[in-house]
Amino acid sequence: MDLQGFGHLLISGTWVTIQLALASLVVGLVFGLSGAAAKLSKNRFARWLATGYTTLVRGLPELLLVLTIYFGGSQLLMWIASSFGYDDYIEIGPFVAGVAALSIAFGAYATEVFRMAMMEIPDGQWESGLACGMSTRRTFFRIILPQVWRLAIPGLGNLFQVLLKDTALVSVVGLNDIMRQSQVAISATKEPFTFFMVAACIYLLLTAATTGFTMFMERLANPAARESRR
């Protein structure tokens, strides 16, 4: 296949895509964990807020989220900032808008994954932690979270694949990711099929790598199964 010297462009695009996916993953995990905590909390307002968040976001197209945050986000931010007395112009770049939109979408689905995983943990785990004299917070971080993590990894792996594919949408608002760079290459070479196919293959490689990484993480988070197999 002849890339006519545009290979480096695609590689730089791949790097941007990976950065975008990882940044959204980190922020999205925070959203997901707080969403699950809110859904399982005793506070009715928190539960109501989290349910509203997941229902709303899971029914909206990701493209609409990206467009709303990119085109409407700075207007909204400036409105919020002006009520704090800050009146300068705030601009949201495509990368920040992409991270915001993708992590909000990822967080809504991750909330459900974490909630299911937390409900899988038997109450006895909590009780034994408390019986050993740990505080609630310490029980959560030492006993509950590692087990939640193990149960949540397969679901989160699937969600990360979805997230990775959704990064392509951010090219619509002008981020120089794989899609955007292949469009640049196409406008010069007039070979759309070749370059979009190369882009597709790069995405396939990335998703395959993600599958492998998820399997590795599953092994890492489950020492019991790992040791018993020997």
Add this chain to the structure above:
Amino acid sequence: MTWEWDVIWQYFPRLLEGAWLTMELVLVSGLIGITIAIPLSLMRASKLPWVRVFPFIYIYFFRGTPLLVQIFLVYYGASQFDAVRYSIFWPILKQPYWCAIIAFSLNTAAYSAELFRSAIQAIPTGEIEAAEAMGMSKSVQVTRIIIPRAFGIALPAYGNEVILMLKGSALASTITLLDLTGMARTIIARTYTPLEMFLAAGMVYLAISAVIIALFRFMEYRFNRYQYYHHTDMPKNLDPLLRDPHIDQK
């Protein structure tokens, strides 16, 4: 910041026009998608390795790449080849509407084929054995037992896939189609009210997905009736000849 309700009301009929196209895209590509998915899933569940290879590669490609790439491959990619441009398919392939339908159908076919495959494999073996014991041929088994049963099992998961397809249909706006998202973008280009218009479009999307969820609840209730069946005894004064001795023996 000023919030303009008037703009939303003024352009709401246009948004509904876009919503109509969105629903049309989902419905048409959903139907074509199922038609492709059923043979694919049957091949995928086959015991012969060389039959399984093609659907595996197909499903792996369409599930591993973004929908946006697939749409662009069909819409822009097809024009790279003169053989396509001078073929009888060109009048279809040069229209964004049909390109979107083709890309969505191929995409949803891959996802639903995988759902149907797991549903086929979830059919209890006893039911297939029972069909065999009744003397059904392989093709009768497929049309009378396997497909209806797999459909019932896959229904809740397929409902989720339709919602994902509805969300994916927003990508039609990237190839100049005026679906709900495309219409909102066009209106915004004219009025510059991004937050208002995207909020209105989002509400319409939520309403459509609520309708789809309700529809699938209803379908699940119909197709999986056996799960919701409650036996009620026959009235006591019923003609003894109408009684089924196996069901109520009172």
